[in-house]
Amino acid sequence: MRGMNSTIKLLAKLYQIDFVAVFSCTQKNKLELKTKTDQENLFLPEDQLFLEDIILNNTIAKNGFYITHKKEYKTHTKEFPNHFSSLFIIPIFSKKEKILGYVIAFHTKEIDLCDDKKAQLELYSSSIQHMWQQQIAEFEIQQVSDVIIDSVPEAISFHELPSQKTIAINRAFEEYTGYTKEEVYGQTGLDLDLWAKESERQEYQKLIAHSGQIKNFEASFKNRKGEVFFGQASTLITKYLGKDHLLLVIRNITLLKKAKSELKESEEKFRKIFDFLPDYLSIHDYNNYDFVDINNSFMDRLGFSRDQLIGENVFDMGMWNHTEQRNEYLRLIKKHGETYNFEAEFNTPHNKKITGLISAKTIILNGKPHYLVVTRDINNIKEYQRKLQESEIRFRAIVEQSPASIIILNSKGIFIYSNPKTKELFGYSSEDLLGEEFIKFTNSPNKYSLLKKIKNHQKLDDSDYFEFQILHKNGKIRDAQMQAATFIDEQGQTKTIIQLLDITDKIDKLRIINRSRAVTFLWKNAPGFPVQHVSANVHKLLGYSADEFLRFKIEYSHIIHPDDLPIVLKEQEIHLKDKDASFINHQRKGSPKCKKQS
Incomplete structure (x- = not known):
């Protein structure tokens, strides 16, 4: 309001006005003093009440309202102030023609409203209106400026x-x-x-x-x-x-x-992981497949340097060993934007061929799409697979030609393999047995207990075997000796491999031997003559149980008199050399280890 105040003072002097005041108009037609000239003693509180009454009861023209003691005007209770002779009431309008307030100009002397004075009044009113509008505009600009600055x-x-x-x-x-x-x-x-x-x-x-x-x-x-x-x-x-x-x-x-610091830490962490991983990592431009970055493994193991590759196109470096693999890889990433474990063969600068599994994924770096490519070197795996395949071929050849029946069961006891010899024992071909339950062909009172016993065998061992009976296709019962071992294959599946020996003839002979009154031994032609079978009546003659012989606590050589042992060995050597089916020798039961001497 400083500009308004100085202007009013200037106009008051120019038009010989004794006192000027500016009032804003409230909603209840009350006046609120905003600014005035310096003659404060000329304007009394009751003068404001008089002005409010005049404004309420009279029509104020746009160019102003002039009254004196002599001029008629409407008022209810107030009289014209004695210390003024006349006054101007000039309304102030907004841009929308709404009255915002009034400028009141008092004269201590009555003036003659001649044409010049009227013109002066209109000029004064116009000047006030112009100054007020300018003041409003400045205020609005300042308001907008303050809002902007605070926002x-x-x-x-x-x-x-x-x-x-x-x-x-x-x-x-x-x-x-x-x-x-x-x-x-x-x-x-x-x-x-x-x-x-x-x-x-x-x-x-x-x-x-x-x-x-x-x-x-x-x-x-x-x-x-x-x-x-x-x-x-x-x-x-x-x-x-x-x-x-x-x-x-x-x-x-x-x-x-903070964001920059975290980004830097994140980039450093990414760089460490990027360079630490043993796989070959590379980043490529999304549009032209140029190298953007490679990790240390890519350089160390493939023999490339960053300077060789950065900015170069991955398909122009002669790295792909097969054009059809390159084209298929390109087709997949164009179509899907990614690929997983795509197998391909590459060349290195040193003419070393590498087989790798490629996985590619679209990522955003610096606001732009790129390809992150991870290549896993599977040369060692390929070599292992080759050796494994050769080993499997050798193993199959051995198994196929084995004199024993060899079968493989899955975790549920189902046939998944059987060699040709199995047909002699079971009477069924490999194709007939495939997919069938093993216990279906056994003559055991508790078949599932037998299957559990088979699965519990963890290793193959000469002493770790047991006997059971098999139902042959012809309806006859065959005696078999079993060795079993459980293993986990490369897919993580539990399987059991079983070796079966047909011991039907042996069991039949042993049954005959056991029915004989003579003490009968079946021993192995090896040092000490380990006993493989002995008739149960051995205890009557020698004082040992059959179990002690079969568990190798006592060997056949232990029961021969020491003086007779060289003779027995020599006779056996002669007869075995001549391939005699049978022979007789005589020796004493005089060994110190015998419980009974004769």
Whole structure:
């Protein structure tokens, strides 16, 4: 209102007006004094009540309303003030023709409203209206400016020069620093201790002194609690009321710096993982497949350097050993944007061939799509598979030609393999047995107990066997000796391999031997003559149980008299050399190990 006040004073002097006041109009037609000339003793409180009554009961023309003691006017209770002879009431309108207030001009002497005076009144009214509208426009501009400044996220402050005392701040400045407008006004940044580092404050002052203008000066600041935040300071020297002032804008970059720091840590972590992985990792441009980056394994094991590959096209380096594999890989990533475990063969600079499984995935780097390609070297696996295949061929050849029946069961006891010899024991071909339950062909009172016993055998061992009976296809029962071992295949499936010996003839002979009154031994032609079978009546003759012989606690040589043992050995050697089916020798039961001597 300073501009309005000075204008009113000027107009009052020009038109010889004794006292001028500006009132705003409230909703209840009450007047509120906004500004006036200096003669305060000329305007009394009851004068305002008189004006309110005049305005309420009279029509005020746009160009003003002039009354004197003599002129008729409508009022209910108030009389014309004695200390004034006449007055002008000039309405002030908004842009929408709404009355906002009034300018009241008092004269201590009555003036003659001649044509000149009327023209003066109209001119005075027009001047007041113009000044008021200009004042409203300036106020609206200032209002909009204040709203904009308070709305921006940057901290803004306005300072006198050269003192740098603060005369205005925005809302963001209060939020960043924790200081209110009242606490900041008249203070400098040094007074408020806003600088976290003195060296940065001194550098800022040097730049201000040198040019007055700074752009994005990065520094650390403190709020009133001592908490540090990071900002970019920019300044501008501008004129205000004819004097130089400093406009300071601080952009809070604390979150930005934190994000950059986290991004840097993330990139370092990614780089470490990227270079640490043993697989061959590479990153390619999404559009042209050029190399963007490779890891250490790619360089160390394939023999390429980064300089050789970065910026080069992956399909132009002669790395693909087969064109059809390259084309199929290209088709897959174009169609799906990714591929998984695609097998291909590559060449290295040293002409070494590598078989790899390629997995590619689309990723975003620096806002742009790229391909992350992971190639796993499976040369060792391929070599292992080759050797395994050769081993399986050899194993199958051995198994197929084995004199024993060999079968393989799955975890449920189902036939998944049987060799040709199995047909002699079971009477069924391999094709007939495939998919059938093993226990279906056994003559055991508790078949499932037998299957459980088979699965519990963890290794093949000469002493780790048991006997059971098999139902042959012809309906006859065959005696069999079994050895079983459980293993896990390459797919993680549990399987059991079983070796079966047909011991039907042996069991039949043993049954005959056991029915004989003579003590009968079946021993192996090996040092000590380990006993493989002995008739149960051995205990009557020698005092040992059959079990002691069969568990190899006692060998056949132990029961021969020491003096007779060389003769027995020599006779046996002669008869075996001559391939005699049978022979008789005589020896004494005189060994110290015999429980009974004869």
